[in-house]
Amino acid sequence: MKHLRHLVIVTLLLLTMGNAWAQDETAEAPFETPPGFASWDDVLQQAKGTTVNWYMWGGSDAINAFVDDFYGTVLQDEYGITLNRVPVADTVDAINLVLSEAEAGKTEGGSVDMIWINGENFFTLRQADLLYGPWAQTIPNSTLVDWESPAVAFDFGVPVEGYESPWSSAQLHFIYDSSRMSAEDLPHNYDELTAWIAAHPGRFTYIAPGPGGYMGTRFVKQVLYHVSGGDEQWNGEWNPTLYAEWSPKLWDYLNAWKPNLWRSGETYPANENELAQLFANGEVDFAMTQATAGAGPYIAAGLIPETSRAFTFEQYSIGDYNYVAIMKNAPNKAASLVLANLLLRPDRQAGHIRPETGFGLGYAIDINRVSDDDRAMLQKAFADLGDGAADPAALSAAFAPDMAPESQSIIEADWEANVLRK
Amino acid sequence: MSSESNPSRWHIAILLAPAVIVLLVLFGGGLIYSLLQSLGWQPLIGQTRLSLDAYTNLLFSPDYAEVFWSGLAFSLWVSGLSTVISAILAVAIALLIYQTARGIRLWTFLFQFNLPVPHLVAAVGMLFLLSQSGLISRGTVALGLTSTPADFPILVRDTAGLGIIIAYVWKETPFIGVIVLGVLRSMSDSYDPAARNLGANGWQRFRYILLPLITPSLLSSSLIVFAFTFGAYEIPALLGVRFPRGLPVTALRLFTDADLNARSEAMALSLLITLMTSLVIVVYLWLRGIAERLT
Numbered sequence: 001m002k003h004l005r006h007l008v009i010v011t012l013l014l015l016t017m018g019n020a021w022a023q024d025e026t027a028e029a030p031f032e033t034p035p036g037f038a039s040w041d042d043v044l045q046q047a048k049g050t051t052v053n054w055y056m057w058g059g060s061d062a063i064n065a066f067v068d069d070f071y072g073t074v075l076q077d078e079y080g081i082t083l084n085r086v087p088v089a090d091t092v093d094a095i096n097l098v099l100s101e102a103e104a105g106k107t108e109g110g111s112v113d114m115i116w117i118n119g120e121n122f123f124t125l126r127q128a129d130l131l132y133g134p135w136a137q138t139i140p141n142s143t144l145v146d147w148e149s150p151a152v153a154f155d156f157g158v159p160v161e162g163y164e165s166p167w168s169s170a171q172l173h174f175i176y177d178s179s180r181m182s183a184e185d186l187p188h189n190y191d192e193l194t195a196w197i198a199a200h201p202g203r204f205t206y207i208a209p210g211p212g213g214y215m216g217t218r219f220v221k222q223v224l225y226h227v228s229g230g231d232e233q234w235n236g237e238w239n240p241t242l243y244a245e246w247s248p249k250l251w252d253y254l255n256a257w258k259p260n261l262w263r264s265g266e267t268y269p270a271n272e273n274e275l276a277q278l279f280a281n282g283e284v285d286f287a288m289t290q291a292t293a294g295a296g297p298y299i300a301a302g303l304i305p306e307t308s309r310a311f312t313f314e315q316y317s318i319g320d321y322n323y324v325a326i327m328k329n330a331p332n333k334a335a336s337l338v339l340a341n342l343l344l345r346p347d348r349q350a351g352h353i354r355p356e357t358g359f360g361l362g363y364a365i366d367i368n369r370v371s372d373d374d375r376a377m378l379q380k381a382f383a384d385l386g387d388g389a390a391d392p393a394a395l396s397a398a399f400a401p402d403m404a405p406e407s408q409s410i411i412e413a414d415w416e417a418n419v420l421r422k
Numbered sequence: 423m424s425s426e427s428n429p430s431r432w433h434i435a436i437l438l439a440p441a442v443i444v445l446l447v448l449f450g451g452g453l454i455y456s457l458l459q460s461l462g463w464q465p466l467i468g469q470t471r472l473s474l475d476a477y478t479n480l481l482f483s484p485d486y487a488e489v490f491w492s493g494l495a496f497s498l499w500v501s502g503l504s505t506v507i508s509a510i511l512a513v514a515i516a517l518l519i520y521q522t523a524r525g526i527r528l529w530t531f532l533f534q535f536n537l538p539v540p541h542l543v544a545a546v547g548m549l550f551l552l553s554q555s556g557l558i559s560r561g562t563v564a565l566g567l568t569s570t571p572a573d574f575p576i577l578v579r580d581t582a583g584l585g586i587i588i589a590y591v592w593k594e595t596p597f598i599g600v601i602v603l604g605v606l607r608s609m610s611d612s613y614d615p616a617a618r619n620l621g622a623n624g625w626q627r628f629r630y631i632l633l634p635l636i637t638p639s640l641l642s643s644s645l646i647v648f649a650f651t652f653g654a655y656e657i658p659a660l661l662g663v664r665f666p667r668g669l670p671v672t673a674l675r676l677f678t679d680a681d682l683n684a685r686s687e688a689m690a691l692s693l694l695i696t697l698m699t700s701l702v703i704v705v706y707l708w709l710r711g712i713a714e715r716l717t
Contacts, residue, residue, distance in 0.1 A: 099466065121680065127681070127682055128466045128467055128682060210664070210675075211678060267665075282570075282571065283555055283572070409681065
C-alpha cells in the first residue's frame with residue numbers, strides 16, 4: 001500500500017506542474033485512428049505475418065536478451081509478428097541512417113521501422129520532418145498514459161504531439177557502495193555534497209554534459225535548481241534573463257569543487273558507463289543511475305559490486321520518459337504500432353522495471369488508469385525491486401521536471417566554456 | 423620489350439578505368455557533397471542558400487574558434503610528436519634487426535606482429551593497460567609502489583595527449599620500421615664492408631651510407647603516418663580528454679549534433695582537415711624534389 005501512495009504522489013506532482021502547459025496543449029481533439037489505417041483491427045490485420053525492424057542501442061547484452069524474449073516472443077505468439085531488433089552502438093547511428101535515406105530521396109520502404117529514442121534525437125528527426133504521425137494517442141493502450149502531464153507530453157521540452165509513444169520513465173539519482181561507506185555519511189543535498197567533496201579530495205566526479213552525456217547535463221541542471229533556490233521558476237518557457245542571472249553562480253559553484261574532484265576536474269567521464277567503471281574500480285565513490293531499479297541493473301550485469309545501493313538527494317531529482325518513434329518511410333508501420341502498444345501493456349510494464357532485465361526503468365503508464373488487478377501487479381513489481389533500488393518514496397519526494405529544450409545545448413556549451421576550459 | 427608489356431596510353435586508360443571511376447564517384451562524389459553541405463546546402467531542413475558562414479564560424483566565432491584553434495594545435499602536437507618518435511624508434515629497431523646475426527626472422531616477426539591490430543583495439547588495450555586503475559596500476563599496487571589508483575601517473579585521457587601518442591607510437595613504429603627494413607634488406611651487401619675498408623666509423627657509415635638510402639622511404643612512410651594520425655578519429659576519441667580534443671573528434675561531434683544546422687560546421691571542419699592532409703602531400707613532393715636534387 002505504501003508504494004501505491006508514493007506512486008500517487010508522483011502522479012500528483014506531475015499533474016500539478018503540468019497545469020500551465022496542459023491547458024493549451026490538450027485542447028486539440030484526440031486522434032481517432034493511426035494515419036493511413038481504417039481502424040485498430042485494420043492495423044492488426046496488416047501487421048500479421050510481417051517483420052518489424054526496431055533499431056535500438058545494443059550495448060547491453062541483458063537488455064538485448066530481455067527485448068528479444070520479453071517482447072519478441074509475445075509479438076510472434078499473439079500477433080504473428082517477427083521482431084527484428086537491430087542493435088546500434090549509439091542511437092544517433094540509426095538517426096543518421098534515416099537522414100541519409102531521406103537525403104537519397106528514399107521516401108518509402110526505408111530500413112528503419114521504429115527507434116528507441118530520446119529528446120535530442122527526436123528533436124533532430126522532427127526538425128527534418130521524418131517521423132510518421134501523429135499516432136501515439138491512437139493506440140489502445142495510450143489511454144493508460146497520462147498525456148496531460150508535461151513530463152509525458154514534452155520530451156526534453158520538445159512537444160511530443162503524437163509523434164512518439166512512451167516506453168518507460170527514468171529519474172536521475174546516485175549510487176554508493178554500502179561496503180565502502182555507511183548510509184549515515186551520504187550527502188542529502190548539494191551543499192552537503194560540496195562539503196563531502198572538500199573532505200574527500202579526488203573521490204567525486206560527474207558525467208561531462210554533452211552528446212552521450214545527457215545524464216551529466218541533467219546533473220548540472222539539478223545543481224542549477226539548487227543554486228537558484230528551486231525548480232518551479234524554471235518550468236515552462238525558456239527564460240534567458242533568469243538563466244543569465246543564475247548561470248554565473250552555477251559555474252562558480254561547480255568550479256569551486258574542481259580542485260577536489262577526480263583528476264582535479266581536468267577531465268570528466270564521458271557517459272554513465274565510464275563513471276560506473278571508475279566507481280567499480282574504486283576511483284570514485286559515487287555513480288549515477290536513471291533506473292527505478294537503481295543499482296540493480298548494473299549489479300545484475302556484473303559491472304559494479306553487489307553491495308552497491310541507490311539513493312537520492314532530498315530535492316531536485318530530474319525525471320522524464322523515454323519513447324519509441326516510427327519513421328515516415330517505415331516499411332512496416334502497422335507492426336510498429338502493435339509493438340508500441342505492446343510496450344505499454346501493464347504486464348510488460350510490470351516486467352520491464354525488474355533489475356535483472358538490465359533495463360529496470362520506471363513505468364510509462366499511470367497506475368491510476370489501469371484495472372485493480374493490474375494495479376496490484378504493478379505495485380508488487382515495484383515492491384520487489386530489491387536492495388539495489390532507492391527508496392521509491394524518497395525518489396517521488398525529490399522529483400523535479402526537466403527544463404525547456406533550449407536549456408540542453410545552452411548548458412552543454414556554457415559548461416564546456418565556463419567549467420571544463422577554465 | 424614485346425607489345426603486350428608496353429601497352430598504349432589508351433590501353434592503360436582502360437585498365438585503370440575501374441579504379442579511377444570508383445575513386446572519382448565514391449571519393450569525389452562524397453567530397454562534392456561535403457563541400458555543398460559545408461556551404462550550408464541542407465535541403466532536409468529547407469536550407470539551400472550557399473554561404474561561407476560555417477567556415478567563418480569555425481575560425482572566428484566565439485562559439486567555435488577556441489575549440490578549433492586549440493584542436494588544431496592539439497592535433498599538430500599529437501601527430502607531429504607521434505610521427506617523430508615512431509620514425510626514430512623505427513630506424514633504430516630496423517638497424518638493430520638488420521645487424522642481428524641470429525634469429526633475424528623471429529625478431530622481424532616480433533617487430534611487426536601488431537601491424538594487423540586495428541587502431542580501435544590498440545586504443546582499448548592501452549586503456550586497460552595504462553589507466554589509473556589499469557593492469558600496470560594494479561601491478562604497482564600489488565608491489566606496494568602505489569596505494570590507490572590516484573597515485574598512478576595519468577598516462578591516458580590526459581590533457582597533453584600522452585595516451586594518444588603512446589598508442590600511435592606503438593602502432594606506427596612497426597609500420598615505418600618494416601618499410602625501412604625492406605630497404606635495408608634490398609641494399610647491396612657491399613656498401614658496408616667497402617665503407618669499413620675505407621675507414622668509416624659506425625656513425626659515418628650510418629650518416630653517409632644508410633641514411634641517404636633509407637631517407638626517401640622513411641620520409642614517405644613518416645608523412646603517411648602524419649597524415650593518417652592527423653585525420654584519424656578512434657584513438658583520440660578513446661584516449662583523449664574532452665578538452666583539448668583533436669579536430670576529427672570535434673568534427674564527428676558536430677556531425678552528430680542534435681541540431682542539423684551544425685552539420686555545415688562539421689563538413690567545413692572535415693574539409694579543412696582534408697585540406698591540411700593534402701598540404702602534407704604537397705610538402706612531401708617538394709621535399710622529395712629537394713632530396714633528388716641533392717643525390
